[in-house]
Amino acid sequence: MRSVESFPISARVLHWLMATMILAMLFIGVFMAATVGPVYHTLVDLHRPLGIAILLLALVRLANRFLFRAPPLPDTLPPALKFAARASHVVLYALMIAQPLVGWGMLSAGAYPVTMWGGASLPPILPYDTALFATLRHLHSWLAFSLFAVVLAHLGAALLHGLVLRDDVFPSMTFRRGNGE
Amino acid sequence: MLALIRKSLTEKGGALRLAVVVAAPAAVAAAFVATAGWLSPDRLTPVTFMRDFHAVDGSHPGFRRNHAKGVCVSGWFDGSGAATPLSRAALFGKERSQVVGRFALAGGAPNQPDAPGKVRSMALRLMPTNGAEWRMGINDIPVFLVRNAADFSDFTLATAPVPGTGQPDPARIGAFLDKHPETKNALGLLKARALTSGFANDTYNSLDAFLFVNAEGGATPVRWTMVPEQTVEPPAAGEGGQDYLFDDLLKALAQGQLRWRLMVTVGEPGDPTADPTAAWPEQRRKVDAGTLTLTKAESEDGGPCTGITFDPLILPEGVAPSDDPIPAARSAVYSRSFTLRSDETKPPSEITPAAVRSGGQ
Numbered sequence: 001m002r003s004v005e006s007f008p009i010s011a012r013v014l015h016w017l018m019a020t021m022i023l024a025m026l027f028i029g030v031f032m033a034a035t036v037g038p039v040y041h042t043l044v045d046l047h048r049p050l051g052i053a054i055l056l057l058a059l060v061r062l063a064n065r066f067l068f069r070a071p072p073l074p075d076t077l078p079p080a081l082k083f084a085a086r087a088s089h090v091v092l093y094a095l096m097i098a099q100p101l102v103g104w105g106m107l108s109a110g111a112y113p114v115t116m117w118g119g120a121s122l123p124p125i126l127p128y129d130t131a132l133f134a135t136l137r138h139l140h141s142w143l144a145f146s147l148f149a150v151v152l153a154h155l156g157a158a159l160l161h162g163l164v165l166r167d168d169v170f171p172s173m174t175f176r177r178g179n180g181e
Numbered sequence: 182m183l184a185l186i187r188k189s190l191t192e193k194g195g196a197l198r199l200a201v202v203v204a205a206p207a208a209v210a211a212a213f214v215a216t217a218g219w220l221s222p223d224r225l226t227p228v229t230f231m232r233d234f235h236a237v238d239g240s241h242p243g244f245r246r247n248h249a250k251g252v253c254v255s256g257w258f259d260g261s262g263a264a265t266p267l268s269r270a271a272l273f274g275k276e277r278s279q280v281v282g283r284f285a286l287a288g289g290a291p292n293q294p295d296a297p298g299k300v301r302s303m304a305l306r307l308m309p310t311n312g313a314e315w316r317m318g319i320n321d322i323p324v325f326l327v328r329n330a331a332d333f334s335d336f337t338l339a340t341a342p343v344p345g346t347g348q349p350d351p352a353r354i355g356a357f358l359d360k361h362p363e364t365k366n367a368l369g370l371l372k373a374r375a376l377t378s379g380f381a382n383d384t385y386n387s388l389d390a391f392l393f394v395n396a397e398g399g400a401t402p403v404r405w406t407m408v409p410e411q412t413v414e415p416p417a418a419g420e421g422g423q424d425y426l427f428d429d430l431l432k433a434l435a436q437g438q439l440r441w442r443l444m445v446t447v448g449e450p451g452d453p454t455a456d457p458t459a460a461w462p463e464q465r466r467k468v469d470a471g472t473l474t475l476t477k478a479e480s481e482d483g484g485p486c487t488g489i490t491f492d493p494l495i496l497p498e499g500v501a502p503s504d505d506p507i508p509a510a511r512s513a514v515y516s517r518s519f520t521l522r523s524d525e526t527k528p529p530s531e532i533t534p535a536a537v538r539s540g541g542q
């Protein structure tokens with residue numbers, strides 16, 4: 001097999017770990033917000049620390065991103081699409097950092113304790129303000145739906161590269177043998 | 182690139198691969214929509230309960246969707262240390278926690294007239310120095326009326342006024358009670374309870390069961406009661422007046438402190454924890470966990486109890502949910518009620534700052 005230029009292993013591990021976590025969080029989020037069953041409490045208790053973990057990983061990933069040069073996109077892609085691909089990645093980074101911050105901020109503004117695990121909780125990051133709480137609670141939903149929409153487009157694009165165009169884009173993010181070296 | 186796609190389509194299996202590119206995101210989107218409940222309008226969600234309360238009491242923007250008429254109070258809680266063997270929560274130790282609370286009448290109408298038999302409530306936010314706070318909302322009835330969220334929704338709707346008469350339809354309530362003997366029984370206990378003259382000398386019950394978890398990790402099922410130190414008196418004959426219960430409370434707080442003992446009932450194996458309509462045997466051990474002292478009343482308008490929700494699952498380490506399904510439903514529904522009212526402009530509350538300043542005169 002022809003070798004392709006890949007993302008460094010750190011970026012690939014972070015990508016797939018976070019892809020799993022973020023998709024799980026989107027599904028947990030919309031389910032818990034639309035249930036009154038006993039699982040509501042279990043899911044919210046999971047949602048908070050998992051969301052904060054995503055925030056921390058996203059910051060590590062962003063720092064990591066400045067340490068390497070991403071593999072170039074193939075020249076078969078028109079410039080407009082290259083731009084769209086890069087812009088969508090910027091949007092994904094922005095959302096995976098903003099969304100947990102909004103979650104944390106809205107609980108702060110609503111005077112909810114931001115409970116993690118084992119009784120530990122995080123300090124508020126915003127002043128107590130109920131109008132702000134309501135605004136951020138709605139924003140948390142709209143950012144989640146936007147994030148989901150971009151992830152869907154991203155998934156479709158990744159599959160188009162991997163299955164139809166069969167260029168170097170998909171293997172640059174996977175763990176197939178011969179990658180990166 | 183389009184040329185590449187066209188070329189790929191001519192290859193063997195090319196059409197199938199393109200179909201996967203489209204179908205995979207579509208499948209994920211469909212799963213998301215189903216998970217969110219957008220395809221199941223009958224699913225019980227917090228929005229269902231907002232509609233239920235609306236059907237019974239109409240629209241009152243800015244107010245709590247239930248227990249809408251109320252007043253803020255504040256004071257402190259002194260732990261006695263006696264509950265420490267049961268729960269490791271710091272506030273049960275011999276220390277003082279600041280308290281913000283709220284007295285209210287059950288029901289979604291913020292201007293309803295007071296009456297002796299209406300369900301009264303006490304809500305508390307206990308804030309120990311270690312930050313592990315405890316919120317609760319407790320009522321002056323002996324048991325809860327329903328076993329789970331679905332029954333709560335059905336029963337609430339059955340009590341909604343019907344167009345024409347403006348009264349609930351007895352046939353609808355009867356049909357619900359025929360199917361739910363536990364609710365019939367609970368209503369009997371509720372009607373038979375000894376009424377007191379006011380908020381200050383009333384007894385409030387957790388109704389729901391929780392677990393106390395101690396330092397060794399041992400969990401004990403508990404329910405609890407706030408027992409007044411004020412002299413218990415029956416309702417005075419001829420008492421009435423739009424806000425008499427609240428005015429009496431304001432008068433009492435203008436004169437001095439009010440105190441309650443937090444009595445924890447220790448459950449034993451076999452005591453029903455998942456059914457708040459079932460009382461526990463009277464002889465269960467009671468632990469005097471501490472004393473609540475309230476010193477001050479404030480109107481909801483500008484008061485510290487308005488911009489928070491007394492979510493019964495905001496629990497300190499050392500108190501945990503049991504298999505009682507009601508608290509999780511309450512947590513989800515209170516969060517929705519809190520979000521909606523935080524976004525609305527609230528007209529003045531029935532108990533105004535002026536009423537509080539005048540000490541209920």
Ligand code: HEM
Nearest residue numbers: 011015019022023065089092093151155158169170172173
């Ligand atoms: C929640 C889900 C996801 C998020 C937030 C996400 C985010 C990202 C981001 C930010 C990049 C840019 C590279 C980087 O800085 O790491 C990227 C690249 C990539 N992703 Fe995802 N991703 C997700 C899911 C997926 C899925 C499900 C697939 C495939 C089925 C996929 C395939 C790829 C591929 C092939 C690349 C490389 C693109 C290139 O070469 O520029 N991603 N992803």
Ligand code: HEM
Nearest residue numbers: 025026029030033048051052054099100103104141144516
């Ligand atoms: C990447 C991270 C996150 C994602 C993808 C996410 C996603 C979601 C989604 C999809 C919802 C449901 C929205 C709706 O249907 O209205 C939701 C609700 C919520 N999220 Fe997040 N969230 C994240 C992080 C956080 C964090 C860090 C916190 C708090 C520390 C948090 C707290 C909440 C709360 C309290 C709710 C509302 C529950 C309710 O309505 O009762 N989220 N989230």
Ligand code: HEM
Nearest residue numbers: 245246247248283285302304318319333387388490518519
């Ligand atoms: C599934 C059953 C229940 C539902 C759907 C429900 C619904 C509600 C709602 C929507 C509020 C307003 C919350 C806010 O806006 O902050 C409320 C307040 C309250 N509920 Fe419930 N409730 C339920 C069961 C109970 C039970 C079992 C108790 C008592 C043990 C209780 C006691 C209270 C109290 C005391 C308040 C007033 C809190 C305050 O003064 O702010 N509720 N309820």
